[in-house]
Amino acid sequence: MAASDIHIPGDAGATLVVDLDAIVENFRLIQTTCPRAEVGASVKADAYGLGLAPVTRALFQSGCHAFFVATPGEGAELRSILPEAQIIVLNGPMRGQTEIFVASRLCPVLNSLEQITAWQDGIGAHAFDIPAWLHVDTGMNRLGLGETELAALLADPERLRGVTLSTIMSHLACGDTPDHPMNAAQLARFIAIRHRVEVQTGPLRASLANSPGVFLGPEFHFDLVRPGAALYGLAPSLQRPNPMHQVIEMQAIILQVRDVDTPMTVGYGAAHHVAKPARIATIAAGYADGYPRAAAGNTGDTMHVHIAGHDVPLCGRVSMDLLTVDVSAVPEALTCPGQAVELIGSHISADDLATASGTIGYEVLARLGHRSHRIYKGGQV
Numbered sequence: 001m002a003a004s005d006i007h008i009p010g011d012a013g014a015t016l017v018v019d020l021d022a023i024v025e026n027f028r029l030i031q032t033t034c035p036r037a038e039v040g041a042s043v044k045a046d047a048y049g050l051g052l053a054p055v056t057r058a059l060f061q062s063g064c065h066a067f068f069v070a071t072p073g074e075g076a077e078l079r080s081i082l083p084e085a086q087i088i089v090l091n092g093p094m095r096g097q098t099e100i101f102v103a104s105r106l107c108p109v110l111n112s113l114e115q116i117t118a119w120q121d122g123i124g125a126h127a128f129d130i131p132a133w134l135h136v137d138t139g140m141n142r143l144g145l146g147e148t149e150l151a152a153l154l155a156d157p158e159r160l161r162g163v164t165l166s167t168i169m170s171h172l173a174c175g176d177t178p179d180h181p182m183n184a185a186q187l188a189r190f191i192a193i194r195h196r197v198e199v200q201t202g203p204l205r206a207s208l209a210n211s212p213g214v215f216l217g218p219e220f221h222f223d224l225v226r227p228g229a230a231l232y233g234l235a236p237s238l239q240r241p242n243p244m245h246q247v248i249e250m251q252a253i254i255l256q257v258r259d260v261d262t263p264m265t266v267g268y269g270a271a272h273h274v275a276k277p278a279r280i281a282t283i284a285a286g287y288a289d290g291y292p293r294a295a296a297g298n299t300g301d302t303m304h305v306h307i308a309g310h311d312v313p314l315c316g317r318v319s320m321d322l323l324t325v326d327v328s329a330v331p332e333a334l335t336c337p338g339q340a341v342e343l344i345g346s347h348i349s350a351d352d353l354a355t356a357s358g359t360i361g362y363e364v365l366a367r368l369g370h371r372s373h374r375i376y377k378g379g380q381v
């Protein structure tokens with residue numbers, strides 16, 4: 001997008017361009033990678049900050065019919081967007097929440113004996129219409145039935161009476177490190193547990209893979225995979241080349257350019273020293289737009305932004321609404337106020353920005369959408 005194309009409303013700092021066609025291409029790439037599994041989409045946290053409605057509509061129209069959210073509230077919101085989709089709530093039902101599951105036809109993931117009992121008590125005659133997922137822990141130790149709970153469940157068939165289970169799932173702890181021995185160990189445990197459970201329940205569908213799991217090989221795919229990050233262009237593993245299409249672009253404009261001709265400091269904490277004559281540009285985006293404050297480190301010169309063919313280093317700390325860059329090496333004509341600057345895009349990925357900031361692409365994405373002005377490209381909506 002050229003500088004003249006960028007329109008930022010007065011109440012936004014940055015513009016976040018979300019390419020819906022790229023999300024759909026990533027969905028297809030995952031389908032090709034998992035030819036025997038259904039591909040669902042993880043769309044929790046407002047589709048990782050990219051916008052629940054546009055993202056899920058584009059995916060649904062492309063043949064994605066199963067969607068994973070974290071909370072029942074997210075599920076109810078998605079139900080109003082997609083009346084036909086299958087919606088699975090990863091955090092599961094707490095006692096007293098069954099009604100919202102029934103009203104919005106949300107499939108719960110049952111993560112503990114307590115959730116199984118809460119569901120059993122609340123679901124009544126609806127059990128058959130709303131099949132549940134059973135989450136067994138295979139090493140993540142976060143959610144899911146551990147061995148003791150599993151043994152208790154299997155020892156007493158009454159515990160599942162009136163509950164219709166469709167699918168058994170587990171979650172990988174180290175999928176983004178393909179050679180980690182934990183992957184094979186979790187896979188073996190999952191297969192063993194599935195067989196033990198199916199003795200009691202009859203055949204179930206199975207699901208293990210998140211985005212990293214999709215790229216670990218066909219034995220990890222089972223019946224349904226549930227990627228999020230890879231759909232949005234993040235690398236399934238930082239140890240391998242990223243096979244996904246870039247989805248987002250974040251831009252902001254230069255507000256002011258200042259010539260510095262005597263040694264001085266820039267920004268809060270006077271943390272950045274300008275020794276030689278320099279030109280410093282101030283850009284209308286900061287950490288309130290989701291640009292990580294940690295990108296500038298303590299001295300303010302870790303990361304760069306991109307201006308018309310030039311990588312331009314940050315200088316000084318990232319403020320709430322502003323960041324400052326050293327444009328001394330860029331022709332003056334390209335740094336006038338109003339000039340668009342790439343913060344994330346084809347030259348700087350969300351993963352790059354995250355690595356420079358000591359975090360992961362997931363966290364960068366999830367924080368981008370709050371104040372920035374979102375623009376959608378592609379999709380049929």
Ligand SMILES: *Cc1c(COP(=O)(O)O)cnc(C)c1O
Nearest residue numbers: 042171210211226227228229230
């Ligand atoms: C978030 C989540 C996913 C999706 O993970 P990605 O790494 O974004 O693909 C899948 N399964 C569970 C249980 C999750 O919590």
